[in-house]
Amino acid sequence: MRYFKKIVGERLYLSPINMEDVEKFTEWVNDLEVTINLVLSPYIFSLEKEREALEGLCNEGYTFSIITLDNDELIGNCGLLNVNLINRTAEAGIFIGNKEYWNRGYGTEAMNLLLDYAFNLLNMNSIFLRVHSFNKRAIKCYKKCGFKEIGIRREAYLVGDKKYDQIYMDILASEFKGKIPDLIK
Numbered sequence: 001m002r003y004f005k006k007i008v009g010e011r012l013y014l015s016p017i018n019m020e021d022v023e024k025f026t027e028w029v030n031d032l033e034v035t036i037n038l039v040l041s042p043y044i045f046s047l048e049k050e051r052e053a054l055e056g057l058c059n060e061g062y063t064f065s066i067i068t069l070d071n072d073e074l075i076g077n078c079g080l081l082n083v084n085l086i087n088r089t090a091e092a093g094i095f096i097g098n099k100e101y102w103n104r105g106y107g108t109e110a111m112n113l114l115l116d117y118a119f120n121l122l123n124m125n126s127i128f129l130r131v132h133s134f135n136k137r138a139i140k141c142y143k144k145c146g147f148k149e150i151g152i153r154r155e156a157y158l159v160g161d162k163k164y165d166q167i168y169m170d171i172l173a174s175e176f177k178g179k180i181p182d183l184i185k
């Protein structure tokens with residue numbers, strides 16, 4: 001079996017990463033149309049380097065692959081970084097590498113599943129993220145999940161002769177209602 005249904009939604013589930021997907025991830029992290037939206041854009045990822053990165057994420061244990069429920073297709077990944085178990089804070093990250101799936105609600109569903117995991121199983125209290133100011137699709141997606149803008153870091157992302165702000169957003173456990181608690185009957 002390639003994927004495992006850890007957190008299940010309507011059209012997607014979150015699965016542990018399968019290292020056999022390293023080639024697909026390497027394709028995506030070298031695709032500038034995807035990574036210009038992330039902090040990865042200047043970096044060159046060989047297959048080996050991406051394998052190391054994926055292994056690191058697997059070992060940290062807070063990153064999932066995003067898989068479609070109808071045909072078990074890998075479309076991206078999402079996860080938590082900087083998990084702080086004392087203050088119950090973490091930073092969320094997501095990317096859908098398969099561009100055919102953009103703008104169809106999959107990002108919103110995957111982020112909601114990640115938040116359900118973060119708030120209802122890891123017992124996080126505050127999830128934070130950063131997004132480039134030009135990434136309107138991501139900002140809209142995060143707002144649909146309940147994230148609020150909490151600040152702006154000015155001119156933190158430079159591309160060519162343009163300087164873009166970075167928008168900071170967060171959501172609290174008290175602002176999110178997930179489905180995982182309903183599994184207990």
Ligand SMILES: CC(C)(COP(=O)(O)OP(=O)(O)OC[C@H]1O[C@@H](n2cnc3c(N)ncnc32)[C@H](O)[C@@H]1OP(=O)(O)O)[C@@H](O)C(=O)NCCC(=O)NCCS
Nearest residue numbers: 037095096102103104105106107108131136137138140141
């Ligand atoms: C960001 C990302 C996860 C969002 O997932 P998605 O499935 O494409 O987003 P959704 O369809 O759930 O929501 C996007 C919303 O933004 C809207 N949108 C798209 N382009 C927009 C634009 N230029 N301006 C305003 N809204 C826009 C969509 O219409 C949709 O809103 P709607 O559902 O009300 O119609 C995904 O596009 C992605 O991975 N992109 C590349 C990497 C990336 O940007 N990662 C995030 C880095 S912070």
